[in-house]
Amino acid sequence: MSPNRLRSVSDTDQLQEEAELEETESERPLDPEVAARREAALAHVRKFGDPVLKTRARPIERFDDALRDEVQRMGLLMDDALGIGLAATQVGVLHRLLVYRVQPDAPLAALANPVIEWSSKEEEIAEEGCLSLPMVHVDVERPVHVRVSAQDEFGEPILIEASGLEARVIQHEFDHLEGVLILDRTSRDQRKQAMRALREWQEQQHSA
Numbered sequence: 001m002s003p004n005r006l007r008s009v010s011d012t013d014q015l016q017e018e019a020e021l022e023e024t025e026s027e028r029p030l031d032p033e034v035a036a037r038r039e040a041a042l043a044h045v046r047k048f049g050d051p052v053l054k055t056r057a058r059p060i061e062r063f064d065d066a067l068r069d070e071v072q073r074m075g076l077l078m079d080d081a082l083g084i085g086l087a088a089t090q091v092g093v094l095h096r097l098l099v100y101r102v103q104p105d106a107p108l109a110a111l112a113n114p115v116i117e118w119s120s121k122e123e124e125i126a127e128e129g130c131l132s133l134p135m136v137h138v139d140v141e142r143p144v145h146v147r148v149s150a151q152d153e154f155g156e157p158i159l160i161e162a163s164g165l166e167a168r169v170i171q172h173e174f175d176h177l178e179g180v181l182i183l184d185r186t187s188r189d190q191r192k193q194a195m196r197a198l199r200e201w202q203e204q205q206h207s208a
């Protein structure tokens with residue numbers, strides 16, 4: 001998930017912080033080195049139109065060094081891409097693994113085989129971006145609180161209670177493991193606009 005234009009119609013502190021982050025980013029161009037690193041990272045992320053993004057990922061059965069390497073690689077890629085979440089699907093690996101980091105200083109969180117055990121009736125609309133959908137930002141309504149069971153990269157069971165931005169990122173990445181994109185979760189109008197932006201982006205790629 002890409003944070004740069006995340007904003008909320010509600011007033012939670014976390015999302016307000018993100019809204020400020022967005023403004024700083026859009027007003028001030030990225031440092032050229034950071035921008036180049038972001039471009040290089042994004043080249044490894046599967047984009048709209050790739051059938052892998054519509055495919056359901058398989059459960060993880062082996063918790064070995066290869067899996068732990070993959071978690072590290074995904075974390076680095078996510079950081080370089082300036083994202084706050086990434087699903088294995090987005091790098092073309094169809095198994096149920098996602099990573100995220102909502103607070104810049106927090107350790108990388110990795111969830112294997114996540115299951116959303118419970119989600120709140122209370123929902124909230126916020127604008128989301130996606131590293132797989134260049135130039136797209138759409139409003140998505142999601143439960144504010146979730147409880148998620150999963151395994152860590154060693155296969156140990158973990159239980160996470162998340163709210164606000166963390167809950168939103170987990171649900172966004174979980175959707176990727178199901179082959180679901182934010183385009184599938186927004187209004188008809190916003191979906192139409194997003195499709196137009198994506199077609200423009202695809203044309204630019206072909207003519208470049």
Ligand code: ZN
Pocket residue numbers: 001002129130131132172176
């Ligand atoms: Zn995404």
